Amino acid sequence: MATRFSSQFAAAAAPVSGSLADPARAILGPKRDALLFWGAPLAAFLFVQLWLRGWDTFVPAAVSSQAVIALFGFVSVLTWAHLIAVVPRAYLNREVFTAYKLRLTIVPALLLAALFASHTALVAAAVLAVFWDVHHSAMQNFGFARIYDMKAGNAPNMLRATDLRLNWALYVGPLAAGAALAVHTVYFKQFDGTLLSALTSVPGVLDASHAGIRLAAMLAYAVVIGWAVIDYAGAIRSGYKLPAHKLATIIVTGAVSILAWGFSPPLVALAAINLYHAVQYFALVWVKEGGRMAGKGTALRGGLLFGLGCAMFGLAYAAAVSGRPTLFVAPFIACSLLHFWYDSFVWSVRKRQV
Secondary structure, X not given: OHHHHHHHHHHHOOOXXXXXXXXXXOXXXXXXXXXXXXXXXXXXXXXXXHHHHHHHHHOOHHHXXXXXXXXXXXXXXXXXXXXXXXXXXHHHOHHHHHHOHHHHHHHHHHHHHHHHHOHHHHHHHHHHHHHHHHHHHHHHHHHHHHHHHXXXXXXXXXXXXXXXXXXHHHHHHHHHHOOHHHHHHHHHHHHOOOOOHHHHHHHHHHHHOHHHHHHHHHHHHHHHHHHHHHHHHHHHHOOOOOEHHXXXXXXXXXXXXXXXXXXXXXXXXXXXXXXXXXXXXXXXXXXXXXXXXXXXXXHHHHHHHHHHHHHHHHHHHHHHOOOOOOHHHHHHHHHHHHHHHHHHHHOOXXXXXX
């Protein structure tokens, strides 16, 4: 048994395919991928840490406090702004819109009607958005890993299930094991006064069970990592070539997830995670849809209009969510849910749509 597992780990450690310096294996190019895609989690984490520590060290406390507030405000607006960035992909790309016309027209109307008609539905949607965002972020990491597989020439379904488990565990495991879990579950208190008011007890129940949840998350994390090593070892023996960019994506994302969710204050972790997530998404949308958004004009003009539109939406979202969920926030909550849902089908490695 020991010999078998030793050989599997040795196979998994086999030389990777390609190089991070190979432009043919990159999405935007070696340097830009290192900053905007596979290296974005580390760049965002270091930026947030340096920003917080730098201001705290070299300027008066009052100025430092304002700088910290400015950082969190900027990241919040950027996070909300990226939600509307799916529009060029879903509605301006004729191929995508034609393929999913009913989903892109009827479902938004039905969702908005439900949120306007029922306060309970509005609150439920707001809470769902918090937890769907966790899954969505994990799946974006999964998506980049699969894109690098595609660019390396690997079959679109090879190790797909393994990568789903792995990327979900790398992101959600540290979150569930750390203090950030309470920051997410506190949103259940918004059910107070609704038909689902019993759910307000969820934060207390989970807090009382946090030691058990932490242990379960750590065990699940270890099991999934080990399972992935075995799967990758078998695939490599069968001829699979592990792309350097994919390996870098998995290592960097996993390490930052542990550092952020496991060892940083929850708000600092949220700032770093949301910053790299938004940067990756904006970069991907621009590389795939930038030419279409520019139209007959210049790329600079198209980029400015795209950025301005997203920024205005982000600022409006910030104003809408400043208090308890009201009807004014319904379109923004709907946009969050639609963004998460749209991303599950408007980007497809298996259909070579990225």
